[in-house]
Amino acid sequence: MSEAGPSAWTSGRRPGLLGQALMLYAVDVAPEDTARFAVWYVHEHLPERVAVPGFLRGRRYVRIDGPGQQHLTLYDARDTAVFSSPEYLARLDDPTPLTREVVRTFRRPHRAVLSVLFSHGATTGRRLAMLQLPAADPAQLHRWVEDDLAPTVLTHPDVYGLHLAVVDAGATAAKSATAEGRDAAEEVDEACVLLVDGTDVVGEAARRAAARCAELGFTEAPPDATVYELVVTLLPTG
Template sequence: MLKGQGLLSLWNGVDPRRRDEYNLWHTREHVPERLAVPGMMRARRYHRGNGPLPEFLTLYELESNAVLSSAPYRALLENPTPWSQSMRPSFRGFFRVGHLAVSSQGGGIGSALMATTFDEASVPAGAWEELAGRALRETAATAIHVLKKDPLVAPVPFTVPSAGGASYADSGAIMIECHDRSRLDEIAGMIDPALDAEGLAPARAAWTGYDLAYSLDRDELTVVVPASRPEV
């Protein structure tokens, strides 16, 4: 299950010339900086996206989405470090959604995840709970999260290159974790017919598969060693 009551999901690509720098910055400066905000509980970065969604997916698990309107968090958005400010123009296909869980089942953090977005997630939770429970019992899935957009989460106060697909930013999402990326197609083969049979997640995007690149809990912040910005 996801920690807390809120979730921030961010998708983006990055200028290939800065991919290594992006991973270093995100791991050693950006994620620890965000997790220092009260109410931030855990962060994960997924990479090597294979599908229609951008290549990186970052998840911040929150005590509640009120964290995203708090003064400490807004101060970070409005006063980026020099390294963060330099990275923003290198983003590609960026979009960001404050999410609420319609259903979140399973435990642990899988080494792989597949995600899809869709137009509407306001289906009674019971329908999702039953389907997710079946998928967890019958496939290699380790956790399933069905998410709807939280309309109270404000957009970021800066501009970065957009995804070019506005439907993503206004959508719900399904995220399915697994212990092995090679099993994702098998899981999709079970869950897609079940979704269609129940009329759930209509007009959803094709699945995008990801590998887990990094995960950090708030209580690990004291042992993170910061990295210097590479010389340009």
């Protein structure tokens, strides 16, 4: 990636994600269910979730490249404890009728609650690239991202943010005993997630990061990057 002018990294460290935790939800739906899914997500589900205490932002994306699921949602949260809080679990235990209907149309649902290890750049771009990486040594991966990857990737002015988070298995599993959790049949990986936020260049940045991960022995082969386009961002109203 070529450097062209000042960047988020060279102009000094900047705040990143809004909290110390993320929830990632990725899913496919059939073409005939997509319109209802989109309306439900924007007008019911996102507002419902960000109204829970501790939720700081919700963002919905659609896939434009790569092998991942069609739809991705990211929730910034104060910390991973939010996802086992009484307020959140009560919401999961009382899904709306429309939520029950829509959840039954989900294909390949994947959900993970993650603890943020590294985060730089609070600006949200129209593109987001995601890599899922093995979590055998999150501390070593964190050092590599901060010391080597960030100074390289964030020198490009069209890369707005770089974030690394690791799955919190306990916080992720808290949903499983609720009514919504029992209906979901979600996949959960023990993994780290690397996010590159910005414009059209994020796919290239993520692919280079994936190649470097393999060279350093974090993975046997470069992991696939999935690139998403931002649909909507929602902040709490209170």
